[in-house]
Amino acid sequence: MRYLPLNKDDRTQMLSVIGVDSIDDLFETVPKAARLDGLIDLPTHKSEQSVEQFFQRLSNKSTPAGSVPFFCGAGAYKHHIPASVDHLIQRSEFLTAYTPYQPEISQGTLQTLFEFQTQVALLTGMEVANASMYDGSTACAEAVVMAHRVARGKKSKAILAPGLHPHYAAATQTLASTLSIKIDERECRMGRDDNVINHIDDDTSCVVVQSPNVFGEIVDLRPIAEKAHAHNALLIAVFTEPVALAAITPPGEQGADIVVGEGQGLGVGLAFGGPHVGLFACRQKLVRQMPGRVCGETVDANGDRGFVLTLSTREQHIRREKATSNICTNSGLCCLAFTIHMSLLGDAGIQKLATLNHEYACHLADVLDAIDGVSVENETFFNEFTVRLNKPAADVVQALADQGILGGVPLTRLAPDGDPNLLLVCATETSSEEDIAAFGSALTEILS
Structure with a gap:
């Protein structure tokens, strides 16, 4: 693809149409301390070999987790x-696959997503799961927004437990700040998750509790779920370590209405911080408010097994004002790695x-x-x-x-x-x- 930059007149016309005087005006919401003033202190040019050597020296300063x-x-x-995970996701039909905008001809992609959904639903003890999200933190934020939709704007408060991972709480705060959602966040401290029960009232749309929490504590979700349901609020259960769900009672069996978390622990390496894959599951009755996509199993005209995109509620598929999320990826390759690792384990x-x-x-x-x-x-x-x-x-x-x-x-x-x-x-x-x-x-x- 050729790179055809816009000229000065083109940029001036575009800025005029959107009502700003300069490109810098588009970044007014970014704190000044975080903005770059001038060019980065880098040489204007280097040979390919020099650049490669520079970054190799830079890489050598890192300590890989396995070393x-x-x-x-x-x-x-x-x-x-297992080595077979990386071997399989490197196959060209998986590595280069993109969002199935014509899903009926993407049977392989849809089947792997269907298997993924099944695994997540079984792991979390829930009735339905979507075809993955960015990561655990954004899945948590999306769950709070989903609970707000379920409440139809009649409840404005979301309660975050003290043991919720601070990064998850920050992502939730960021998304909620653009909507009419009040975040009631407790100070990040040990042994305080049960205290959220005392803060649940009729204005609560959801309670967000992580188990095991950021301190590693396993939280009994049952009494929190009972109190939340008594006030017609939803319990959102969060996890960051998917392997833990094979050892403790699944959140769905403890009364959770929505379960979200990070799937990186299965199939996806650390990779110095990313990419990750978000898991999202909920009760069947809430499925139409769930963000992302859902793949379903069916039969074709010949009676053979087939797969379809049953639900697509993101803005790429339907009108923006009707979308339940603007998420534009499902971390597909990481999702596949998770599925393969889970299949190998059984x-x-x-x-x-x-x-x-x-x-x-x-x-x-x-x-x-x-x-x-x-x-x-x-x-x-x-x-x-x-x-x-x-x-x-x-x-x-x-x-x-x-x-x-x-x-x-x-x-x-x-x-x-x-x-x-x-x-x-x-x-x-x-x-x-x-x-x-x-x-x-x-x-x-x-x-x-």
Whole structure:
């Protein structure tokens, strides 16, 4: 495709039509401190070889998760991904597939999405799931907006539990700020999720609770669901670690009306922060208010099995004012990777994987709790928990990194006003005995 830039007269005419004097006026809503003043400090030109060498040196400064003992979680988890997952998603019919605007001729794409939906519905204990979303945080935000639609504007308040991942809360705040939704957000603290019950009233459209929460605590959703339903509000259950759903009672069985979360833990690598894939499921009665798309199974004119795009409620398919979301991707390749990994594991495999994760986390908790200056704060957890240190967690993490150990995420990385001595640590099936021993030994030395 040729690049044909607009000339000055073209740009002036376009700006005049939309009613602004300059391109800079389009960025007035961006804080001045965040705007770039002038050009980036880069050379005007370099040879291809020089650029390649520069970025290789830059890349070498990073520490890949698989190269050192790794105990970070906080919303992105390191799991073993079978080689067959990457092999299959690299096939050209998957790698280059795009949104099926003529779905009847995209049977392969529709079938994989249908299988994905089935897996998500079973994993969450819900009746219907959509064909994925951007990531867990935007899925959470979309769920709050969906609850507002279900309430038909008669309820304006959405309650966010204290254990909701701060990034999820921030994404929700951003989307809600453009609508008439009041966000009632509790301070990010441990052991306070049950307190949201006291804030539910007749103006509440939904209550958002994460389990396991950002501190790793497993929350009993049943009493919260009961109180929410008594006030005709919806319970939105959130998760960041999909493997956990194979070990705890699914949110749907605990009374959740909408379940959203992050699917990265299955099939999708860390990749230094993305891309991820959002999971979204709900009760059958709410399906017409669900964002995204739903693929269905049917039979063709010959009676053979086939797949169709049953529901498309995003703005690319219908009138914008009727759309339930403006989401323009379903992270299709990540969605496929999730589906392949889940298919390889099967029902017994995902449960075994969950058991291994919990066992390794219990072992790690025992090792850390025995160290002077460390106390495990959780009474319940799956594969992630919170420890309190006798020194600022950020300093300890840096000292661990200097010894080649990625030893968790300081709470202040997620919540700047949080307790500086709290550290979130995670163990998965990739955490070896040697890694845990090295972590314990290094931490003992740093805290002594």
